[in-house]
Amino acid sequence: MDNRITILGTGNAQVTHCYNTCFMVHSRGGHQLLVDAGGGNGILQQLEKADIDWKTIHHLYVTHAHTDHILGVVWMMRMALQFQNPLKVYSHRKVLDVLTFNCQQLLPRKQSDRIGSVVEMVEIHDGDMMMIGDMQLQAFDIHSTKEKQFGFTMTMPGGKRLTCLGDEPYNDKNECYARGADWLMSEAFCVFEDRERFKPYEKHHSTALDAARLAEQLGVRNLILYHTEDKTISTRRQRYTAEAQSAYSGRVIVPDDLDVILLE
Secondary structure, three states, X not given: OOOEEEEEEOEOOOOOOOOEOEEXXXXXXXXXXXXXXXXXXXXXXXXXXXXXXXXXXXXXXXXXXXXXXXXXXHXXXXXXXXXXXXXXXXXXXXXXXXXXXXHHHHOOHHHHOOEOOOEEEEEOXXXXXXXXXXXXXXXXXXXXXXXXXXXXXXXXXXXXXXXXXXXXXXOHHHHHHHOOOOEEEEEOOEOHHHHHHHOOOOOOOOEHHXXXXXXXXXXXXXXXXXXXXXXXXXOHHHHHHHHHHOOOOOEEEOOXXXXXXXXX
C-alpha cells in the first residue's frame, strides 16, 4: 500500500458541478485522516464513490468553520454517533464549539450525548504536533483575515512531507511549514486570465499563477491546486496546469473529484 491522497472534492463554496474541497490522506501503514468534509451529506456519496467505508474513518481534521468545509462534518459525526463508531475530530476551539452546538440542536439527544465519548473533540493550537497512526502532523494557524483557520504539515512514512495551506493565500509567517515540502496543497480560485470574471482577490483567494509563483519561491517538488471554480470545469485541468507551469518548474497536479494522488 502506498502513501496517497484521495481527493473527495475540489470545488469552492459555490460549485454545483463538483463537490466542495475535502480529501483523505492514507498512509502506507493503512492509517487515514479525513480533512474537512464539504458542505453536506454529499460527503457520504463521495466516500462511497471512492470505495472508502465511512466506518473506517476515525480521524477528521477540520480547517475552519465555513459552511463548505464544516457541514459535511456534522454528517460524519451523525453517522459516528448513531452507530457508535469512534471518531476523533481535530480543530481549533471555535470549530469544535460550532460542531457541538449544531449536533446538539439537530440530532436526537441520545446521539448528541455521545459527544465526548464516541466522538472525541480534540482542540488544537498553533504549532501542535500529533501522531495519526504512522503519520506525524503539525498544525499551524494560517493567519486568515476572514475566519480563523488552520493548515497542517504532515510527515508521511518514508519521510516525504505534505503541506496543506488551507483555502486562503499563503502567509509568510508559515514559511517554515511550506518551504521545501515534497507536496504543497494550495488553493487556486481561478486562473489569472479569468481574474476579472471570478474576482479572486476581492474574495481573499489566489490564482493558479499566484500558487505557482509561490511554489517556485518555496522550492517545493509537487504542487496540488484545489478549491477552484467549476464554471470552466471541462477545461480546468488543462488551463490551470498550463498557467502554473509557466511559473513553476516542478510537477503540477490539478485533480478532479475522486482522483488518487500517490505521495511517493
